[in-house]
Amino acid sequence: MKHDKDEWENLLRRALAPSEKPSETINRRILQQASEEKRMRQHKTYRKLIPAAAAALMLAAGFTAYAAWNYRNAGEIAGRIGDEKLSGAFAKEDTARNADGVSAAESQTYGGYTATFLGLLSGDSLSDYAFTAGGKLHSDRTYCAVAIQRADGSALSQGEEDFFVSPLIGGLNPALYNAASLFGSYAEFAEDGILYRLLECDNISCFADHALYLCVSDTAFYDGSLYRWDEASGTITRNTDYQGLNALFTLHIDPALADPVKAQELIDAADTAARELSETPALPSSVEEAMAWAAALTPETIADSCVRMENTVQTCSVDADGWFALQPWLVNEAVSDTRGGGGVKAQLSTCFDGPGTVIEGYNCSEGMEDLVITTLTLSDDNTVTFAAWVPKDVSIYLR
Amino acid sequence: MTKQELASYIETYGGDLYSFCRYLTRDRTEADELYQDTWLKVLELSGRVDSDRNIKGYCLSVALKLWKNRKRKFAWRKRIAPVRTLSDEADAAYPDGAASSEDAVLRREEIFLIRQAVNELPEKLKTVILLHYMEEMSLAQIAEMTHVSYGTVKSRLYHARQYLKKRWEEMSDET
Numbered sequence A: 001m002k003h004d005k006d007e008w009e010n011l012l013r014r015a016l017a018p019s020e021k022p023s024e025t026i027n028r029r030i031l032q033q034a035s036e037e038k039r040m041r042q043h044k045t046y047r048k049l050i051p052a053a054a055a056a057l058m059l060a061a062g063f064t065a066y067a068a069w070n071y072r073n074a075g076e077i078a079g080r081i082g083d084e085k086l087s088g089a090f091a092k093e094d095t096a097r098n099a100d101g102v103s104a105a106e107s108q109t110y111g112g113y114t115a116t117f118l119g120l121l122s123g124d125s126l127s128d129y130a131f132t133a134g135g136k137l138h139s140d141r142t143y144c145a146v147a148i149q150r151a152d153g154s155a156l157s158q159g160e161e162d163f164f165v166s167p168l169i170g171g172l173n174p175a176l177y178n179a180a181s182l183f184g185s186y187a188e189f190a191e192d193g194i195l196y197r198l199l200e201c202d203n204i205s206c207f208a209d210h211a212l213y214l215c216v217s218d219t220a221f222y223d224g225s226l227y228r229w230d231e232a233s234g235t236i237t238r239n240t241d242y243q244g245l246n247a248l249f250t251l252h253i254d255p256a257l258a259d260p261v262k263a264q265e266l267i268d269a270a271d272t273a274a275r276e277l278s279e280t281p282a283l284p285s286s287v288e289e290a291m292a293w294a295a296a297l298t299p300e301t302i303a304d305s306c307v308r309m310e311n312t313v314q315t316c317s318v319d320a321d322g323w324f325a326l327q328p329w330l331v332n333e334a335v336s337d338t339r340g341g342g343g344v345k346a347q348l349s350t351c352f353d354g355p356g357t358v359i360e361g362y363n364c365s366e367g368m369e370d371l372v373i374t375t376l377t378l379s380d381d382n383t384v385t386f387a388a389w390v391p392k393d394v395s396i397y398l399r
Numbered sequence B: 001m002t003k004q005e006l007a008s009y010i011e012t013y014g015g016d017l018y019s020f021c022r023y024l025t026r027d028r029t030e031a032d033e034l035y036q037d038t039w040l041k042v043l044e045l046s047g048r049v050d051s052d053r054n055i056k057g058y059c060l061s062v063a064l065k066l067w068k069n070r071k072r073k074f075a076w077r078k079r080i081a082p083v084r085t086l087s088d089e090a091d092a093a094y095p096d097g098a099a100s101s102e103d104a105v106l107r108r109e110e111i112f113l114i115r116q117a118v119n120e121l122p123e124k125l126k127t128v129i130l131l132h133y134m135e136e137m138s139l140a141q142i143a144e145m146t147h148v149s150y151g152t153v154k155s156r157l158y159h160a161r162q163y164l165k166k167r168w169e170e171m172s173d174e175t
Helices: A005-016 A024-041 A074-080 A084-100 A260-278 A285-295 B003-025 B028-044 B055-073 B086-092 B101-105 B108-120 B123-134 B139-146 B150-174
Strands: A106-110 A113-124 A129-133 A136-138 A140-150 A164-169 A185-191 A194-202 A212-217 A227-229 A236-238 A246-251 A306-317 A323-326 A344-347 A356-363 A372-378 A383-391
Touching: A005 B108, A005 B123, A005 B150, A024 B003, A024 B028, A074 A084, A074 A113, A074 A140, A074 A194, A084 A113, A084 A140, A106 A246, A113 A212, A113 A246, A140 A164, A140 A212, A164 A194, A236 A246, A285 A356, A306 A323, A323 A383, B003 B028, B003 B055, B003 B123, B028 B055, B055 B139, B108 B123, B108 B150, B123 B139, B123 B150, B139 B150
Parallel strands: none
Antiparallel strands: A106 A113, A113 A140, A129 A136, A140 A194, A164 A212, A185 A194, A212 A246, A227 A236, A306 A383, A323 A344, A356 A372, A372 A383
16 A cells, blocks of 8 residues: 555544544543532632733722731732732832821731731732633732731741631621632742732622621631621621631721622622532433442452453463553453553552452443443462453443 | 633543543543543643633643653553454544545555554654644644754654554555
8 A cells, every 4th residue: 555645644644533532421520520629729720911901000999908017018929929010009009008107917816827917909900910710801809918927936838728818798698708709819928937828809899888807717718617697787707716717807998989789790790600610510320320339349249240251351470579460451342432451560569468359440431331340369379360340231241 | 711611622622632642541541531630730720821822732732741740650550552453443533433435535444554553653753643643733833832842843753754654554565
């Protein structure tokens, strides 16, 4: 079979055109895990660089609640994480406030940590960076700077402990409406044993006619047991019985900035985001059932309900270093989507405590019909026997 | 990146990425794991990714990086390509089972032999061949993704082509 250059190129392209498809099950599993990962990392997403053209004018809605002298100030923190525009905005507000007399930084010490509220600034396009979610740019944001340090003076390093920093809104359930649901993210760094965190979320100034708070806790997420929410009055208070860090600062934002229409939009967006997160596609019940069924099998009972696929059985010896190597295997070559494994080299000690049979693993894509269970048996003569098993009667591999 | 965006990317690029993973790993189980890990890594890094960039190219580069790390981490594992029958391999070229008349011109044996030869390639050459012919990436894009010079990519592609042609002719003579 001879081909000229063009034909050969064409042949390569045709032969290598993507032809493999992932199973529906694996795609569902990815989306399911993505939802779990998203919950875990909701507050750790670093911000995207905003295209220069989209950087709009800074509005005069900025407001600084506090500035501090014992720590890096909010502007310095923003500068340290590379957000010069936000740094300048904080500095400008600090200067304006300073003329009126800057309040001292407010610190609270609980559970061996001191949390210090260093500043708050809200406004549109205040940052060099933009936060996007769902393909939508969130430029109208609130930024909060806090410092956290150990009360005993020992150094705290970045990532060493979990902390949750979030604005809370009086009248709204804090478990549902916090930095996570307000499209929050943060950047942080440690310096001189002090952890500095700059949190951002959608602009909460529109809630200025509510009581507004900032919580700082030693948890990864909002934990309802650390704060008390009085549904009747809408007030949020610390749970004084909690032994760890559950600081709660009161935010002072000009009530004139309240905007009930915009506030409702934020609530609706948070509700939508929460609903999306809860709509996790489940694995098909047939897969769940098959996996549960396989999990209940033991080496002693597997032969009662499964058939050993003799074509997969192979026995190998263990080398002087305790390794054994399995050759490639397929459950049933006649089945188009047959399951199998590559040659695997494994160490004896990681598989066995002593002679006997262990269930190495099991998996399926659809359910009982394509479930495959694999076993390894260590014999007294120090050989290892591998076998694949399929459920009796229902398996496609038995047809 | 929202779950909906991820689902949309999986819908659009899932097949391309999975095919790449299958060839890279030469094993269905490994490919499943790499494919899954790649999407989760892409999601994890989405906050640092410019949404305007080439998503498919980005996913492929993440898969490649994960595969290299995985091989380093599990260096003791020696995966061997599962043996598949000729008909299985050829059928895979026509997943819907209905090849068009144009497709039918290409004989199944040719497809099978080329795929077999690709799987024999050293990984550096195989990566370039897959990115160029399977994923339709330019040499410049491959150079950027694999962190080697344009000239190196060109050279690897040349050597890979030469090897494939030689092996294909040898194998087709045998059959």
